[in-house]
Amino acid sequence: MTASSIRTDLTERFGIDYPIFGFTPSQDVAAAISRAGGLGVLGCVRFNDPGELNDVLEWMHENTDGKPFGVDVVMPAKIPTEGSRTDLDTMIPPEHRAFVERTLDDLGVPPLPDGGDRVNTGVLGWLHSVARSHVDVAMEHAAKYGQIKLIANALGSPPEDVIDLSHRHGVAVAALAGSREHALNHVQAGVDIVIAQGYEGGGHTGEVTSMVLWPEIVDAVGDLAPVLAAGGVGDGRQMAAALALGTQGVWMGTAWLTAAEYQLGATGDGPSTVQQALLKATSRDTVRRRIYSGKPARLLKTKWTDAWDAAGAPDPLPMPLQNLLVGEAHARISQSDDPDVVAMPAGQIVGRFNDVLPVADMIAAMVDGYGDSVKRMNGTLGD
Amino acid sequence: MTASSIRTDLTERFGIDYPIFGFTPSQDVAAAISRAGGLGVLGCVRFNDPGELNDVLEWMHENTDGKPFGVDVVMPAKIPTEGSRTDLDTMIPPEHRAFVERTLDDLGVPPLPDGGDRVNTGVLGWLHSVARSHVDVAMEHAAKYGQIKLIANALGSPPEDVIDLSHRHGVAVAALAGSREHALNHVQAGVDIVIAQGYEGGGHTGEVTSMVLWPEIVDAVGDLAPVLAAGGVGDGRQMAAALALGTQGVWMGTAWLTAAEYQLGATGDGPSTVQQALLKATSRDTVRRRIYSGKPARLLKTKWTDAWDAAGAPDPLPMPLQNLLVGEAHARISQSDDPDVVAMPAGQIVGRFNDVLPVADMIAAMVDGYGDSVKRMNGTLGD
Numbered sequence: 001m002t003a004s005s006i007r008t009d010l011t012e013r014f015g016i017d018y019p020i021f022g023f024t025p026s027q028d029v030a031a032a033i034s035r036a037g038g039l040g041v042l043g044c045v046r047f048n049d050p051g052e053l054n055d056v057l058e059w060m061h062e063n064t065d066g067k068p069f070g071v072d073v074v075m076p077a078k079i080p081t082e083g084s085r086t087d088l089d090t091m092i093p094p095e096h097r098a099f100v101e102r103t104l105d106d107l108g109v110p111p112l113p114d115g116g117d118r119v120n121t122g123v124l125g126w127l128h129s130v131a132r133s134h135v136d137v138a139m140e141h142a143a144k145y146g147q148i149k150l151i152a153n154a155l156g157s158p159p160e161d162v163i164d165l166s167h168r169h170g171v172a173v174a175a176l177a178g179s180r181e182h183a184l185n186h187v188q189a190g191v192d193i194v195i196a197q198g199y200e201g202g203g204h205t206g207e208v209t210s211m212v213l214w215p216e217i218v219d220a221v222g223d224l225a226p227v228l229a230a231g232g233v234g235d236g237r238q239m240a241a242a243l244a245l246g247t248q249g250v251w252m253g254t255a256w257l258t259a260a261e262y263q264l265g266a267t268g269d270g271p272s273t274v275q276q277a278l279l280k281a282t283s284r285d286t287v288r289r290r291i292y293s294g295k296p297a298r299l300l301k302t303k304w305t306d307a308w309d310a311a312g313a314p315d316p317l318p319m320p321l322q323n324l325l326v327g328e329a330h331a332r333i334s335q336s337d338d339p340d341v342v343a344m345p346a347g348q349i350v351g352r353f354n355d356v357l358p359v360a361d362m363i364a365a366m367v368d369g370y371g372d373s374v375k376r377m378n379g380t381l382g383d
Numbered sequence: 384m385t386a387s388s389i390r391t392d393l394t395e396r397f398g399i400d401y402p403i404f405g406f407t408p409s410q411d412v413a414a415a416i417s418r419a420g421g422l423g424v425l426g427c428v429r430f431n432d433p434g435e436l437n438d439v440l441e442w443m444h445e446n447t448d449g450k451p452f453g454v455d456v457v458m459p460a461k462i463p464t465e466g467s468r469t470d471l472d473t474m475i476p477p478e479h480r481a482f483v484e485r486t487l488d489d490l491g492v493p494p495l496p497d498g499g500d501r502v503n504t505g506v507l508g509w510l511h512s513v514a515r516s517h518v519d520v521a522m523e524h525a526a527k528y529g530q531i532k533l534i535a536n537a538l539g540s541p542p543e544d545v546i547d548l549s550h551r552h553g554v555a556v557a558a559l560a561g562s563r564e565h566a567l568n569h570v571q572a573g574v575d576i577v578i579a580q581g582y583e584g585g586g587h588t589g590e591v592t593s594m595v596l597w598p599e600i601v602d603a604v605g606d607l608a609p610v611l612a613a614g615g616v617g618d619g620r621q622m623a624a625a626l627a628l629g630t631q632g633v634w635m636g637t638a639w640l641t642a643a644e645y646q647l648g649a650t651g652d653g654p655s656t657v658q659q660a661l662l663k664a665t666s667r668d669t670v671r672r673r674i675y676s677g678k679p680a681r682l683l684k685t686k687w688t689d690a691w692d693a694a695g696a697p698d699p700l701p702m703p704l705q706n707l708l709v710g711e712a713h714a715r716i717s718q719s720d721d722p723d724v725v726a727m728p729a730g731q732i733v734g735r736f737n738d739v740l741p742v743a744d745m746i747a748a749m750v751d752g753y754g755d756s757v758k759r760m761n762g763t764l765g766d
Contacts, residue, residue, distance in 0.1 A: 200592040209583040209592040211615030232594030241624035373627040
């Protein structure tokens with residue numbers, strides 16, 4: 001049974017065919033999700049240069065047939081340690097640096113070919129000032145084309161002025177929540193949509209799993225905000241479970257990392273090194289650790305995460321210092337070619353993705369699977 | 384929308400109205416579940432004396448209107464350390480005993496009033512010979528009345544002769560699985576029903592959450608065995624999610640601990656000390672630790688679990704030594720009256736249970752909630 005649409009409050013609000021919200025750092029994937037009837041959400045944290053983000057959003061505009069899309073920023077509600085690169089550098093203990101260097105050597109990760117140019121990769125987007133520049137660029141685009149309809153924040157409620165600015169531009173604000181308390185704080189702060197992310201999700205997660213967390217947050221926020229279900233969604237059955245549990249749609253991230261359109265990290269034909277690691281991973285091949293950013297985040301389990309688990313490894317530093325500490329290591333790892341040494345957020349659902357498929361096919365299969373689940377459930381009802 | 388029945392392969396197989404399988408150590412609760420149209424499964428681990436189990440099963444027969452019910456035993460497929468109490472006692476390091484004594488003193492847990500009589504509580508059922516006596520008593524009852532239709536094993540596949548014996552008595556065999564590999568091993572061993580228990584479940588659990596694990600196991604075992612969904616089920620929405628994900632029913636444990644019929648540990652009117660702890664717990668008030676049995680099990684987070692997490696606490700011992708070590712402590716704790724010091728397996732869904740309700744009302748509400756979920760999902764389907 002294929003449905004031409006799956007309607008929830010959120011599909012009506014955004015004018016999309018399916019309640020599938022796809023978070024991805026790849027503009028190719030984000031555009032493909034929106035074209036296929038979902039809502040692609042471009043992760044901005046990798047853009048250190050606002051001009052680059054501007055160019056990419058322009059490309060999104062040209063490649064989405066006028067369909068809506070969103071952006072995702074990493075903006076702590078409380079502004080954490082800020083300052084110049086030099087200020088922050090002095091706060092990192094030398095023994096932490098030595099551990100990282102030694103580990104990279106042990107794992108055979110080569111130095112960066114171009115010296116220090118990539119050193120900042122993945123770092124600056126975590127700083128409040130840079131995240132704020134992402135917001136400004138996105139709002140300019142929203143005003144210009146009216147296609148950006150959603151801004152999501154991965155770290156708590158966004159600051160009040162960002163929420164106000166978004167609303168003035170007709171952009172809905174979403175925020176990730178790992179607990180009932182987070183969700184209530186978001187709604188109180190003026191957030192429009194709560195993304196309830198369970199323990200099994202990739203990246204930053206709390207302790208409570210999707211099965212328990214989603215309906216708990218649905219009940220807690222009631223009519224104040226629709227809830228998107230994140231963490232553990234990979235096929236149409238899980239989308240059916242999400243809607244059965246009272247959410248208004250699904251938020252997926254890990255699924256798209258092995259999509260055919262995902263070109264980040266590609267160095268030639270075939271899957272990239274990171275994709276090779278993702279394709280072979282099972283649901284048991286992730287760990288939740290503070291080593292990526294300083295806050296607990298679920299990552300692919302590799303020799304890199306094993307090294308941080310080994311006896312003698314230092315405790316991770318608080319955000320944003322940990323990301324600064326490992327920023328160069330991440331850049332070095334992402335340029336090496338060993339699938340057993342990658343540093344990549346991924347959820348437990350990674351075990352379901354073992355083939356490279358186009359986004360449109362993935363979404364069509366999800367819609368079919370959703371229909372099958374509904375049909376099966378109707379068949380269970382007695383007289 | 385109230386359904387008079389919810390039909391799956393498993394409701395047809397057992398001749399029950401709803402695919403609700405309720406595991407509980409309480410015969411009052413187990414009987415109430417079967418009377419209300421589910422299948423009550425009596426946990427046997429607490430019966431050190433086979434004669435006592437025999438009497439309780441006789442009581443179940445007299446109080447279930449001829450409806451089917453089941454039993455649950457704790458029987459490792461590989462027979463672990465066995466032997467007399469004295470043999471095993473010598474394997475426990477004195478510093479572990481000292482830690483337990485010191486902790487109980489620190490937490491103000493009084494000694495047992497009757498000396499040593501209760502010392503073995505909760506211990507012997509973990510030994511293979513005792514679990515085997517549970518099987519024999521259950522099979523006698525199955526032969527006598529034909530009401531025992533299911534035997535479930537909490538620790539891997541049961542031994543081959545137990546599976547054969549059960550089948551000769553027309554008793555289906557179920558086994559808990561925390562991973563795809565466990566499930567495949569069970570089916571290969573001749574187990575009839577796989578109970579897929581996610582990370583969020585109470586008691587022994589693996590790392591993979593229900594949202595990811597249930598469909599993964601459904602796909603892995605295919606037509607070889609129906610799958611029951613365990614871990615995180617508390618209301619009709621979660622039952623709908625379980626069936627949407629391809630399972631044939633739900634297996635619930637934590638839900639019943641605060642049912643009105645649950646009398647274990649009661650010392651007077653009102654909720655017992657353990658129930659007070661469960662009623663006030665949120666979904667974030669559990670931890671998964673090896674301190675209960677030697678294998679990772681999810682427990683209510685209390686001052687007792689905190690003590691084992693504190694600096695200087697010893698590492699837990701392997702099964703069955705850890706349970707032997709803490710057996711007397713569990714008995715002492717269960718006779719004390721501090722809800723902040725309990726030792727109790729419970730899943731994250733404990734946060735949903737904040738009122739004492741009769742089993743029949745709980746099941747009626749689940750059936751209603753299931754119907755509402757199906758109705759809501761039908762409403763999402765476009766033309």
